[in-house]
Amino acid sequence: MTTATRPVTPPVVPGLVAIVGFLVCVELASGILQGYYTPVLSDIARHLGIRDADVNWFEAAQLVVSALVVPLLARLGDLWGHRQVLLLSTGVTAVASWGVAVAPDFTTFLVAWALQGCYVVWLPLEIAIIHRRTAASGAQGRLTRRGAALLVAALELGVIAGALTSGALVGTLGMTGLLALPAVAVTVCFVVIWWGIAPTPPAASGRLDLPGLGLVTLLISLVMAGLVLVRVVGPGSLLPWVALLLGALVVWPFVRVESRTPEPLIDVRLLGTPAQWPVQLTAFLFGVSVLGAQIPLSTFARTDPAVTGYGLGASAAFVSTLIGVYVVSLLLGALALPLAARLLSTRGAMLAACLLVALGYGLFLPLHDTTTQTLLNLGIAGTGSGVLVAALPAAAAAAAPPDRTGFVTGMTNTTKTIGGAIASALFAIALSATGSLEVAEVGAAPLSGYLTVWAICSGTALVAALSLLVVPRDAFAD
Known part of the structure; x- marks a missing residue:
């Protein structure tokens, strides 16, 4: 029996x-x-x-x-x-x-x-x-x-x-x-x-890795300074590209020093494991849409379609409503994480969330003419984003040794921030392109710039989903 x-x-x-x-x-x-x-x-x-x-x-x-x-x-x-x-x-x-x-x-x-x-x-x-x-x-x-x-x-x-x-x-x-x-x-x-x-x-245990701190500070400072300068002085200036190049050159000595340090500030070996690098890459790519796309969405909503032929012609008050809908969808997505992880596994829930973000921004390419379409797209992308905001640090912690939980959860925010900063610079370039004469006269960005923004947000979410397929199935299990 x-x-x-x-x-x-x-x-x-x-x-x-x-x-x-x-x-x-x-x-x-x-x-x-x-x-x-x-x-x-x-x-x-x-x-x-x-x-x-x-x-x-x-x-x-x-x-x-x-x-x-x-x-x-x-x-x-x-x-x-x-x-x-x-x-x-x-x-x-x-x-x-x-x-x-x-x-x-x-x-x-x-x-x-x-x-x-x-x-x-x-x-x-x-x-x-x-x-x-x-x-x-x-x-x-x-x-x-x-x-x-x-x-x-x-x-x-x-x-x-x-x-x-x-x-x-x-x-x-x-x-x-x-x-x-x-x-x-x-x-x-x-x-x-x-x-x-x-x-x-x-x-x-151990002490703070001061050489690693110095190198990572130099690296991040150069990269972030270059990205800020792209937005401030424009991509036509040489200065931002020099800063970005110098930042890229610092990567090699930084990785060598951290690989040889017993207790590194940035554990590059841990970040290179199959359960960690896809999570950190997903956080980086997620930053493109969750941090980089908000200002373009706001300016698109304020653009007057009677003048440009596109946009929603929304008031500042209605833009606040759009933001509110997006935030509510983030909240619902976050609350759905435990159920989604139980039904699909943590990896499956994160993968599905990436696909929702990709779908939401991808829908903007053909569907951006009405408020209803915009709300639908934002709701889909926001739900996936809410799942990722909650899941990324939790997944990173689950796949890390006990003495590195703070480090890996913090790195998900760092990579997300850098991804958002890079996206902000790229989107500023895309939206500064010259459209028709009528559009240029009112100071609006061209429609092609907005389509580029949405295509990048959708594409980076798809790449993130593909990277999560590398994660072992039981990487985040109890």
Whole structure:
């Protein structure tokens, strides 16, 4: 006689619900930072006495700082403890947020805004905390994915809440008071981490790899400077290409040094394993659409079809609605990750998400004439993007040794940021091409430029899906 076996319920991890709850508060604050300022950027420009075009320096400066600090802070999380570094980065972000609120001039504001980029390491560190806390559960990967899904859902809710709040208060509060609200949220977030999350022991031993830190700083600085210069001085100038070439030349000594270092800052051998490089490549390619395509989508929606023959002719308020639909689809995608991983496996869920992103942006090529078409395309691409935002750091952690979880989760954000920066530069070139005389006279980008943007976003998502086929089937299993 055979006895039916019942599925084993994974053991309850003491305190895990409370930890995830506190980390959800952190991601709400992260979402507020990411959504709050966008509706009032023009008002900030007036407050600082600068042109709207100078606002681009905010994004450029924060991208550079984000790309530089994430590898350092992620590695320090493994060496010092992930909660300790999460607290440190939150403290820096809180000080920077208050600096943004009280900055008397453009330079001070720009420095404070750039330092706010330390928040991008929060999600990787939080997932590393959950991953380590569930190590003895027998369901580490599954619980980490569930936690990541909740964190990303909280992040997207924070984005919506931040955008709605600033838009509602911009006419009633002075600029200092308006900009102080995100600083209050981050300060509360610091207290929540300090009070609610116990210190975590270091996951790794050894010292910080200073030669590797110097080389990776030089490498990222040159690459990011080149990409920023492409947007600022244009692709016709020699300076950005010199910076990019010098950055490429630094890759060889950097890889040699890190390969020979016992405890490297950037573990190139680990990143080269079949379970890691496709994840990191997917993060890089995902950055093209999730970070690089948002401004082109906004400007396309604002373009008047009566003048150019394309665009939606949308108002600023309706563009906010489009962004809201996209963010809601991200939220739903993130929440769908645990179910999708259970039905398709983690690799299958990520592969399906890449195909959704490719489909969503690919549909823009024939279907971009109406608001309904745009909403449909954004909803499809956003759902896939939401799955990837939650799945990438969780998958990287599942396929890494215990002493490198902070490093690999942080690298997914670093590669995503660099992918977005490269895409921003390429898209700026594509959209600066000259169209018809009528289009050029109103300052609009040509339709061919937008078609190029959407084709690149779709194509990079397809390449990411193909790369995930290399990952072993059980790479992310418990």
